[in-house]
Amino acid sequence: MPEYIVEMKLITKKFPGIVANDDITVQIKKGEIFALLGENGAGKSTLMSMLFGMYEPDEGEIWVRGSKVKIDSPNFATKLNIGMVHQHFKLVQNYTIAENIILGVEPMKKLAGIFPYVDIRDAGRRIEKLSKKFGLEVDPDNKIEDVNVSIQQRVEILKMLYREAEILIFDEPTAVLTPQEIEFLLDIIKGLREGGKTIILITHKLEEIKKVADRCAVLCRGKLIDILDVKETSTRRMANLMVGREVNFETVKKPAHRKDVVLKVSHLTVKNQEHFEIVKEVSFSIRGGEIFAIAGVSGNGQVEIADAIAGLTKVSGGTIELNDTDITNYNIRRRTLCGISYIPEDRQNFGLVLDFTLSDNLALKSYFKKNFSPKGILNRGEIDRYGNKLIEKYDIRSGQGVRTLVRSMSGGNQQKVIIAREIELASPFMIFVQPTRGLDIGAIENIHNMILQERDKGKAILLISLELDEIMSISDTIGVIYNGQLQKTAETKSLTPKEVGEFMMGVRHG
Ligand SMILES: Nc1ncnc2c1ncn2[C@@H]1O[C@H](COP(=O)(O)OP(=O)(O)OP(=O)(O)O)[C@@H](O)[C@H]1O
Ligand SMILES: [Mg+2]
Incomplete structure (x- = not known):
């Protein structure tokens, strides 16, 4: 068995106007929890989307279990036992939990040896077994639209396990959870590692990295800054490395002057x-x-x-x-x-x-006002000028400035x-x-x-x-x-x- 289960070597990925990943090399050991840390837009989701076959790198190689592979689709990633829970979930709202889990890999049987049908009962049994084994309780008959985000996330995890994923990628799984649910999920993740799975965890929360991760890669504006041993690194050092400056953990606040x-x-x-x-x-x-x-x-x-x-x-x-x-x-x-x-x-x-540009989204609640629509006609120049002002002021990072489609921007x-x-x-x-x-x-x-x-x-x-x-x-x-x-x-x-x-x-x- 090679030392590394996944190796991404000298990976570069460009999007219009931006180098999202610039010559990145990471090697991940079997059975470890490997964290990815970096500012918004640093390129974390992009890097992992390539491992899951949603994009292909412009340059560089991906090796899995010691062999060079070309992961050209999520289907092929699944065949390599790679699974991913995305930053924004991808479930079918009006399907049941069981239907979502088996979607695309339905267990088929033949009635009287001729007529094909989906053996939903067999699927139900397998889901139940997995739920028990990893502590992920769900009611397979509930519809997705009727359950909260924490349950939806369990469904995403079960979906990976059902496909026998060995390498599990979690993209900001705790961002949508309450503190209690986070504790629960971190325990699940540790349990998965104990079960021999390899985990890649993207998160902005340093305490979470400190709690569960073995190693942590820090990205900044598309570049790999360092790979750290988590036990030996303070959260302050991680923070400073990723932002590239000293971070203030204390907010300075003047006393309130309450008015009417x-x-x-x-x-x-x-x-x-x-x-x-x-x-x-x-x-x-x-x-x-x-x-x-x-x-x-x-x-x-x-x-x-x-x-x-x-x-x-x-x-x-x-x-x-x-x-x-x-x-x-x-x-x-x-x-x-x-x-x-x-x-x-x-x-x-x-x-x-999501399919409007950055400047249109910024003007979404004021486009009908006089400066943007004099005499009822939209003044594009003015809307873009306004957009550029806000991009600067709020440090909004994207590939193509005001023209960027919001869908393509980082979360x-x-x-x-x-x-x-x-x-x-x-x-x-x-x-x-x-x-x-x-x-x-x-x-x-x-x-x-x-x-x-x-x-x-x-x-x-x-x-x-x-x-x-x-x-x-x-x-x-x-x-x-x-x-x-x-x-x-x-x-x-x-x-x-x-x-x-x-x-x-x-x-x-x-
Ligand atoms: N499909 C796409 N088309 C164009 N640009 C993209 C696309 N996907 C990502 N980008 C750009 O690549 C850069 C990296 O984005 P990515 O989503 O990888 O960031 P991230 O590190 O995951 O950030 P966040 O913490 O905010 O989720 C961003 O500037 C983003 O706008
Ligand atoms: Mg992201």
């Missing part, structure tokens, strides 16, 4: 599709110059509060007032014009039009597009849901500073985040939600993370 109330929510009640009250009689207000954070375990109603305020969900009781105007029954555009910016949780479905840079557009609306009230999800630590630092700057300009800000660290470091007031109800509202300074955690779990009451 901008947003007032009274007795807000929201029902979900099953008519279950997911938000119950929630009341709070946010002043100009204040960051109000809602802390809570995922699924306790926080996203529904944001959606109700932004107008995406109908309210079944209570009122929402913005600068003393009752907007409870306004449509979305009217709310935007009244002064609401919204960074939603699901950036690909609600935040962006983290897509997120920066939404943030730039929404902050630039200069609304008196801004909602940020998971604003830094999928961003590298340098970008997180920048976004936190930008949110604080908006606060200091007098904006009222609602922050919804699953990251308690983020809430503790930038918010001024915290409302802790549990089971659709606000358990406790208090100044951030007056609470410890432990107390907030206890309110979040419902074991302590205000």
Whole structure:
């Protein structure tokens, strides 16, 4: 057996306007957890997409188990026992879990020796066995559209295992998970290593690398900077290497100067599709110059509060007032014009039009205004000038500047597009849901500073985040939600993370 199960040698991959991978060599040992670290747009997903046969390298060679291979399709990668869970899942929403898992490799049998049919029962049995073995419980009969992201991810993992993958690539698997789910997934990943699998893990979270990875490759702007032994390297050194400068782990924050109330929510009640009250009689207000954070375990109603305020969900009781105007029954555009910016949780479905260019996405909420459409005709030059200004200001990286199709951009840079557009609306009230999800630590630092700057300009800000660290470091007031109800509202300074955690779990009451 050769020492390395995968070798990528001197790999170069270019896209229009950018060298996404520049002469990269990595060698991965069988049975190790190998992490990939690098800023947004550094080339991590591209490198792994080539190992999975989605792109072919322009230059360089790929060797698997000691033989040189030409991986020209995901099908061939599957034959080489390589599997990948993508940054954005690729499941069929209205198929069941079992159907998704066996899609393309259906176990066929012949009825009476002649008529072919899919032996779904046999598939069910195999799925159950794999679920048990690796601790990945699912109900194979549930439809994908009815299960949460954590379960969808389990399905993606089972899909790989069902195809007998030995080399498992995870592209930012924890970005969409809650802290509890992350712990669970990291245990699963360790279990897979114990089962003899080789794992490649892309993540922006240094603690995760520290917890599970054996070695870590650091990429920066398409180039390989170094390969580190994780045990012997501090997270600070990893961070500095990847960003290319000293990273501040502490956010510097001036004291808040609270002004008049901008947003007032009274007795807000929201029902979900099953008519279950997911938000119950929630009341709070946010002043100009204040960051109000809602802390809570995922699924306790926080996203529904944001959606109700932004107008995406109908309210079944209570009122929402913005600068003393009752907007409870306004449509979305009217709310935007009244002064609401919204960074939603699901950036690909609600935040962006993937097949529009970068500049069009940046102007998406203001193209109808006078400077962009004088006399009703779009002024392209002006839209591009505006786009270039924002690309510079928010450090949005892409291949072809304003002309880049957003679909081709890296995940983290897509997120920066939404943030730039929404902050630039200069609304008196801004909602940020998971604003830094999928961003590298340098970008997180920048976004936190930008949110604080908006606060200091007098904006009222609602922050919804699953990251308690983020809430503790930038918010001024915290409302802790549990089971659709606000358990406790208090100044951030007056609470410890432990107390907030206890309110979040419902074991302590205000
Ligand atoms: N299909 C494509 N067409 C054109 N450019 C692309 C394509 N895929 C990636 N790129 C470009 O290649 C560069 C590297 O992108 P990649 O997705 O590999 O980054 P990443 O390291 O995974 O970043 P992130 O952490 O934000 O996910 C980016 O500048 C991106 O815009
Ligand atoms: Mg990526």
